[in-house]
Amino acid sequence: MGAMRIAVLAACAVTLQIWGTACDRRTCQRPESESQRQPESASVEREREEMGKRTTKTDAERKKQLTPEQYHVTCQSGTEAPFTGEYWNFKGKGVYVCVRCGNALFGSDTKFDSGTGWPSYFKPVSADSVEERPDNSHGMKRTEVACRKCGAHLGHVFEDGPKPTGLRYCINSAALDFKESAESKAE
Numbered sequence: 001m002g003a004m005r006i007a008v009l010a011a012c013a014v015t016l017q018i019w020g021t022a023c024d025r026r027t028c029q030r031p032e033s034e035s036q037r038q039p040e041s042a043s044v045e046r047e048r049e050e051m052g053k054r055t056t057k058t059d060a061e062r063k064k065q066l067t068p069e070q071y072h073v074t075c076q077s078g079t080e081a082p083f084t085g086e087y088w089n090f091k092g093k094g095v096y097v098c099v100r101c102g103n104a105l106f107g108s109d110t111k112f113d114s115g116t117g118w119p120s121y122f123k124p125v126s127a128d129s130v131e132e133r134p135d136n137s138h139g140m141k142r143t144e145v146a147c148r149k150c151g152a153h154l155g156h157v158f159e160d161g162p163k164p165t166g167l168r169y170c171i172n173s174a175a176l177d178f179k180e181s182a183e184s185k186a187e
């Protein structure tokens with residue numbers, strides 16, 4: 001009887017272990033250890049983590065929602081060619097929002113002509129607009145700017161901007177949508 005009880009307990013333990021492993025694979029999608037994983041660029045991996053954490057949309061849904069250029073910039077940390085985007089030389093009055101989630105990012109009153117060919121701002125709309133993180137890709141040390149709400153890659157921030165902040169948020173037009181202010185529409 002004692003031996004049978006031990007056999008049953010052992011069978012239960014094995015079953016629980018198998019079930020537990022399967023559960024881990026379902027929830028975190030990362031069964032391999034760090035060393036076993038295929039190498040991939042830090043930005044791609046980071047973007048995947050961010051998307052997994054903060055968006056309910058799948059990659060396929062993002063591809064459907066966005067143009068190829070918008071997808072490349074916001075989901076793959078791409079950069080549009082300078083002087084080609086919709087907003088580098090745009091002077092409308094209003095708010096620039098995230099093309100993916102509509103989060104308010106930059107006001108037209110903080111936009112300035114940086115001469116770079118990308119829309120440039122000296123500060124975000126609010127503390128909820130963007131988050132900044134180190135980006136050491138392409139052999140450069142830069143600070144990446146992403147939408148705080150959905151994690152979309154927006155561009156980079158540099159410390160050579162105008163007063164009052166001395167910052168230059170260098171942003172891809174493809175990551176932005178523009179909402180004209182009510183006063184500007186009335187004019």
Ligand code: FE
Nearest residue numbers: 098101147150
């Ligand atoms: Fe967003």
